[in-house]
Amino acid sequence: MAATLAHLIATLEVTHEELTRLTATLSDEVLDYHPGPEEWSIREILAHLVDDEMFVMRTRLERIVREEYPTLVPNDEKLWHSQRNTSRDTVSELLRDFAIQRAASLNIIGFLREDDWKRTAYHPEEGDLTTEIWVEHWANHDIVHLRQIERNCASYLERQ
Numbered sequence: 707m708a709a710t711l712a713h714l715i716a717t718l719e720v721t722h723e724e725l726t727r728l729t730a731t732l733s734d735e736v737l738d739y740h741p742g743p744e745e746w747s748i749r750e751i752l753a754h755l756v757d758d759e760m761f762v763m764r765t766r767l768e769r770i771v772r773e774e775y776p777t778l779v780p781n782d783e784k785l786w787h788s789q790r791n792t793s794r795d796t797v798s799e800l801l802r803d804f805a806i807q808r809a810a811s812l813n814i815i816g817f818l819r820e821d822d823w824k825r826t827a828y829h830p831e832e833g834d835l836t837t838e839i840w841v842e843h844w845a846n847h848d849i850v851h852l853r854q855i856e857r858n859c860a861s862y863l864e865r866q
């Protein structure tokens with residue numbers, strides 16, 4: 707496996723640990739703090755990561771690997787946010803759900819063969835995506851949201 711792929715997988719593997727570390731000592735007030743009117747709280751970011759893992763990230767991976775040049779469906783995050791399932795919103799539930807979903811994703815990624823990484827799908831807004839590009843996007847998405855959680859914490863502290 708190419709070094710970059712191993713690096714991407716290593717990034718995906720540590721995210722649960724990072725999320726746990728970042729949220730371990732946070733009060734509900736910090737978890738539900740919104741840095742701006744349109745910005746998600748840390749709890750909402752965690753829920754987004756859980757749902758994205760199930761319904762967007764892994765679903766697209768499965769389609770790229772299983773189907774012949776599938777057309778992927780754009781994901782409307784605002785719509786998701788207005789309709790999301792809030793019934794498992796304690797941090798321990800969100801982290802546990804993320805751990806389960808991420809383990810399932812890594813299990814599939816671990817099964818990919820050399821040729822699977824080159825398979826391609828079409829995305830109406832982004833053009834052609836290979837498995838490798840998708841997994842790269844996935845790992846970057848983790849990092850974006852980990853940094854967002856850190857920024858939310860910093861913003862909360864500044865406003866005290």
Ligand code: NI
Binds near residue numbers: 754
């Ligand atoms: Ni996101």
